[in-house]
Every structure is written in C-alpha cells, then in structure tokens.
Amino acid sequence: MMALVTKPGATRAEQLAADLSREIIEGTLPPGVRLDEHSLAHRFGVSRTPVREALKRLAGLGLAEVRPHRGVIVVDMPAARVTELFEALAEAEAVCARLAAIKRSSLELDQLEALHGEFEALKSEGSPLAIAIVNRAFHEGIYGGAHNGFLADHVMSLRKRLAPFTTAQFRLMGRPLQSAREHAIVLDSIRGRDGVTAGEVMRRHVMAVGAAWAQWAAADPDRNATAAGPAKRQSA
16 A cells, blocks of 8 residues: 655645654554554644544545544454454565566566566665565566556555555564565575465465464553653664
8 A cells, every 4th residue: 555645735734644644554653552643733733623534534545443432543353363364465566476487578577687686685674664565566576577457456445455454574683584485485486487486475475475474463551551752663
C-alpha cells in the first residue's frame, strides 16, 4: 500500500492525513498506538480541527479505528485475525510469484535484481524503515511481473490491510538477514522461470513474515503507547 499523496492546494487536514498514513504504513506508528488529537496538534503546530479531520480520513482508509474509552488508534486486530490475513496474502503472493516466473520480462527481472541488491546492502546496517521501503518495492515488482491487473489489485488490497503489521518484522534481530535469504530463493526461481518453486517459496516467505510479526507483537511492551511523535523503536 502506498501512503496518501497530496496535490498542490491540499488542505492542512489532507496533508496531515498523508503524513500520518505514511508513518503508519512504514511502521513508524505501529499497530495499537493511540493517535491523540492534542498531542498531534502540538507536534504539527495546528489546531485540533484539522487533526480530527485527518484521523477521520485515516479511519476511512482502514489505517486507524475508533475504540471505546481509548479514542483513535492505529489499526490493530486480534492475532488470530492477523494470521488469517497473512495466510490469504501468502496464497495471493504465491500466485503472483508463480506467474512472474512465467511471464516476467528481462527488464522486470533486472529491476528485481537491482532491488534485491539494495535489500542486501541494507540488511545488516539499514534502519527498519529503509529496509521496509525496499522490501515493499521488491514485492510490488513481483506483482508487476505477474502481468495480471486483477490479481495485483487483490494482493495490494490485502497488503493495505496488513500494512501496519508487515514493517514490524524488521525490528526483530536477524529478521532482515533471513528475509534477504528468502528473497534470494524467490528471485532465483523467477530467474529460472520455475513457477512451481517460486510460488511455494513465496508462500513460505510470507508466512514467515506473519510469524515474525507475532513474535514482535508478543515481545513489544509499547504497543499501547500514545503517539505524540514518531515511534522511538528503530531497531530490535
């Protein structure tokens, strides 16, 4: 999922919604964090009115939700529900990888190779946010290589719902290195036009992402904090 993009002449509420959606999708504001109107108004130097409007936009996008007695929080859901979504995403991405192995062009393969190289360069020293951005581009490159617009729309819809949860994996010690190894196997299968293997290893890769999220969520003591600014956890 891409963050909201504002156009020239955007209102302050629209700009705030774009800024906050980017932080949610990139994992700076993790699931469960409370989006307090007063704190956000102070942070951005505005009144509470545009903040309130921005939070309504985020809720409409499914990135935030209103909870009784807690106000607005970054979307969170029971672990069982997140697991179900990761299972659905794993199956959809497996189909994308299988089709990409069959239908990708030489240029698309070159682009995937370049993105994998960027990921490799970041896996040991890069911030979780920088790694997550390249990771998303790598996966979206596979969707494009599948050459199926309907499938791409479907998998991006699933990605949208899981956006606040997927970045968390890169805050776990060792996960970026393991993810790079998993990407390498997927890429090798796509390079060799082995659709069956590409689909299977992609399915395992996405399920590993879900398992990493569950591990991070269980160990994170700050998921119910209030967001007065970007989350402070930058590494695990």
